[in-house]
Amino acid sequence: MSGRHLAKEQPDSFAFSKEAEKQVKAWIAKYPKGKERSAVIPLLWIAQKDNGGWLSEPAMRAVGERLGMAPIRVLEVATFYTMFKLAPVGEHLIQVCGTTPCMLRGAEKIKTICKRRIGEKGVMSADGKFTWEEVECLGACVNAPMVQVSNAAGDHYYEDLDEAAMEKLLDDLAAGRQVAPGPQDGRHASEPLGGAQVLTDKTLYNGSRARPLKSIPNAPKTEKPKAARKTPAAEKAPAKAATKPAKPKLLKAARKGLADDLKRIAGLGPRIESALNALGVFHYDQIASWTKAEAAWIEEQIKARGRIARDKWIAQAKALMKGEGK
Numbered sequence: 051m052s053g054r055h056l057a058k059e060q061p062d063s064f065a066f067s068k069e070a071e072k073q074v075k076a077w078i079a080k081y082p083k084g085k086e087r088s089a090v091i092p093l094l095w096i097a098q099k100d101n102g103g104w105l106s107e108p109a110m111r112a113v114g115e116r117l118g119m120a121p122i123r124v125l126e127v128a129t130f131y132t133m134f135k136l137a138p139v140g141e142h143l144i145q146v147c148g149t150t151p152c153m154l155r156g157a158e159k160i161k162t163i164c165k166r167r168i169g170e171k172g173v174m175s176a177d178g179k180f181t182w183e184e185v186e187c188l189g190a191c192v193n194a195p196m197v198q199v200s201n202a203a204g205d206h207y208y209e210d211l212d213e214a215a216m217e218k219l220l221d222d223l224a225a226g227r228q229v230a231p232g233p234q235d236g237r238h239a240s241e242p243l244g245g246a247q248v249l250t251d252k253t254l255y256n257g258s259r260a261r262p263l264k265s266i267p268n269a270p271k272t273e274k275p276k277a278a279r280k281t282p283a284a285e286k287a288p289a290k291a292a293t294k295p296a297k298p299k300l301l302k303a304a305r306k307g308l309a310d311d312l313k314r315i316a317g318l319g320p321r322i323e324s325a326l327n328a329l330g331v332f333h334y335d336q337i338a339s340w341t342k343a344e345a346a347w348i349e350e351q352i353k354a355r356g357r358i359a360r361d362k363w364i365a366q367a368k369a370l371m372k373g374e375g376k
C-alpha cells in the first residue's frame with residue numbers, strides 16, 4: 051500500500067460545529083462506558099465532513115480528545131482507511147468506480163475525461179473545484195459506469211454514464227448547477243431503457259411499486275395512511291414565509307489583493323472559502339454586513355442551507371473585524 055501522509059500545510063485549530071457536536075454525542079452514547087474508542091471511525095467521518103471534506107491534524111487530535119485516545123491511535127485509523135482524506139480536496143470530490151463491471155462499461159473513458167479536465171488523480175484542480183480519484187466497486191454495478199460525487203450537498207451517485215454525460219456532469223457542477231443523482235441516460239433505477247418489460251399486465255399488477263399485487267394470494271393488505279390531524283394551533287398558525295434570497299454586494303477581487311483568511315470562521319473550511327472567493331466574497335466585513343436575505347442567497351450558491359445561521363458566521367465575522375476571533 052502506498053504511503054498516506056498528513057498534508058504539509060495544516061490549520062492551527064479545529065472545533066466541531068454545533069450540528070456535528072450533536073452527532074458526536076449521539077455516536078459516543080451508542081457504546082458502553084469505557085468503550086467510547088469504538089466510535090473512532092464515525093467521529094473521524096463527522097470531523098471530515100465538518101472540515102470541508104478532509105482530516106486536518108487538529109481535527110484528528112480533537113477526535114482523540116473526545117474519545118480519550120492518544121493522537122497516534124487516531125492517526126493509525128485515519129491513515130489506514132482511504133475514505134479519510136489527509137489533504138484538502140476540491141469542492142466536489144469525484145470518485146470513479148474502476149472495478150470490473152464499470153471498467154467493462156467504459157470507466158476508462160470516464161477516468162480519461164477526469165484526467166483531462168481536472169488533472170492527476172488525488173490532486174485538487176487549480177480552481178479548487180474538483181479532486182478525482184479511482185475507487186473500488188461502489189455497489190451500483192447494474193448502473194455501470196458510475197461515479198460518486200461528494201460535496202456540500204451530500205454524497206450522491208451518478209450512474210449510466212457515457213462520455214457526453216460525464217462532460218455535462220462536470221460542466222454543471224463547475225457552474226454550480228444542481229444535477230439530479232441516479233441514472234443519467236433516462237432510465238428509471240435499474241429498469242431497462244424504455245421502461246419495465248415484466249409485470250406490465252395491469253390485470254395482475256396495479257402498476258405501482260408502492261402497493262402489493264391485489265391478485266397475489268395472501269398479499270398483505272395495504273391501509274391508506276391516515277392524514278395527520280392538525281392541532282388547533284397548527285390550523286391557526288399562518289405559514290411562515292421563507293426568506294427571499296437577495297444577492298449581496300460582491301467584489302471582483304480582494305481589496306489590495308489581500309483576502310482575509312475566511313477559514314478563521316468556525317464551520318467554514320477551505321472548500322467553502324474557495325467557493326466564496328469565486329463568488330466575490332473575500333473579507334470579514336462583507337460577511338458581517340449580510341442581511342438574512344443575502345445570507346440565504348449565498349447559501350443557495352454554495353449549497354449549504356442553514357449553515358450561516360447555524361455556525362453564526364455573521365457574528366464571528368464581526369468579532370474577527372474587532373480582532374476578537376480565534
Ligand code: FES
Pocket residue numbers: 147148149150151152153186187188189190191194195196
Ligand atoms: S463495479 Fe462499479 S459500482 Fe460495482
